[in-house]
Amino acid sequence: MSGPDGQASPALVVDVEQAQPMPLRGSLRCEGGELLALVGPSGAGKTSLVRVLAGLMRPQQGRVQVGGEVWCDTARGVFLPPQRRHVGLVFQNYALMPHLDAVGNVALSLLHLPLDERLVQARRWLDHVHLGADQQTRRPAALSGGEQQRVAVARALARAPRLLLLDEPFSAVDQMNRQGLYRLLADLRRELAIPIVLVTHDLNEARMLADRLVVMDAGQVLQQGSPAHIHNAPRNARVADLMGIQNRFQGQWLGPSDTPGQGLLRWTSEGGSSEMAPVLKVRDKGKIPAGQAVNWVVPSDGISLCDAGAVGPTDFSAEVMEARHLGEITLATLSLNAVPGARLVLTLSGARRQGFALGARIGVRLDPALVHVMPLRTG
Structure with missing residues (x-):
């Protein structure tokens, strides 16, 4: 990927491993001009990884490189302090100076310039994030949450960063202002040719904004890839849980079928007879031995x-166990006769919602090409 000047945009490359002060292990890469989202539960290590990138925490073992510049390499004893890394940081709580107006807060990133030039540049960046002239003269307490966040973004960009880090930047903003900030970030991304790393708990936010996701849990990078790839092919059941994939089931892998590239999956359920359980013919990657217990998922598209x-x-006969009509969509839960205890969860819109009343009988069809099988890991 190239920047505005035609030169190659700098990529962020990270490899870190440590046990203390908290476990942190994994590798990731974020190209220039790309937005990568770190997702996972509280305590997953997302903010700790951001601290390593910003130079606020030295890892026990690790390497951080942006373009041709090495910011951290523990094997060679290299560790650049935060002020030498040219990182733009946007925090959840904005971290604005309460005694300074918006212009003064942005000017703090420009102390290397004469005062007059500092103020000119600060106003230019505030204009760039669509903060009006009246708001620019106000202190943080007189600004809305969305306006404060725009000041924080302008301050981060005024540093001409080589890496932009956004740590839960929208979580303290109401939904209306959040939509405006999403549009602002989308506009800025078209102009920036630097790696952008976003930390968020909001999966919908991550899917909407990010080119790629990094799923973390207990300090470890579990999987990375495009939102669509991870949603359709989670690496294991834990990733499926963290991604909010609801249609996850148990099964037994029976081995290859008589069709090349396809295998046989028995759909099992607790307390059900395995002999009577339906068998699906699905994709076979040749990595699972016959007889292996598995988890498997099917996305709503399937x-x-x-x-x-x-x-x-x-095809399966199903009964509507729950139907919640939420404006233009309906959330429905179906039970299947053929698999006792199995529940399918669907989000429906348009004409598909007709007939979805409690107790209604309906047929569902699975697309075997979209079924993704995962070996069941045991302790």
């Missing part, structure tokens, strides 16, 4: 509605 009396090998 579930469609059909006639209740359909009899195809991937």
Whole structure:
């Protein structure tokens, strides 16, 4: 990827491993002009990783490089302090100076310039993030949460950063202001040719804004890739849980089928008879031994509605156990006769919602090409 001047944009490359003060292990890469989102539960290590990138924490073992510049290499004894890393930081709580107006807060990033030039540049960046002239003269207490966040973004960009770090930047902003900040970030991304790392608990936010996701748990990078790839092919059941994938089931891998590239998956359930359990013909990557217990997922794109009396090998008769009508969408939970205890969760819109009342009988069809099978890891 190239920057505005035609030169290659700097990529962020990270490899870190430590046990203390908290476990942190994994590698990631974020290209220039790309937005990478770190997602995971509280305590997953997202903020600790951001601190390593910013130079606020020295890892026990690790390497951080942006473009051709090495910021940290513990094997060679290299560790650049924060002020030498040219990192733009935007925090959840804004971290603005309460005694300074918006212009004064942004000017703090420009202390290397004469005072007059400092103020000119600060106003230019505030204009750039669409903060009006009246708001620019106000102190943080007189600004809304969204306006304070725009000041924080302007201050981060005024440093001409080589890396932009956004640590839960929208979580303290109401939904209306949040939408405006999303649009601002989308506009800025078209202009910036630097890596951008976003920390967020909001999966919808991550999917909407990020080119790639890094899923973390207990200090470890579990999986990274595009939002669509991770959602459709989580590495394991824990990733599926963290990504909020609701249609996850148990099964047994029976081995290859008579069709090249496909295998047989028995859909099992607690307390059900395995002999009577349905068998699906799905993709086979040749990595799972026959007889292995597995978890498997199917995304909502792989579930469609059909006639209740359909009899195809991937068609199932279902009963509506729950139907919550939320404006233009309906959240529905279905039970399947063929798999006791199994529940399918669907989000429906438009004409597909017709007939979704409690107790209604309906047919569902699974797309075997979108079924993703994961070996069941045991302790």
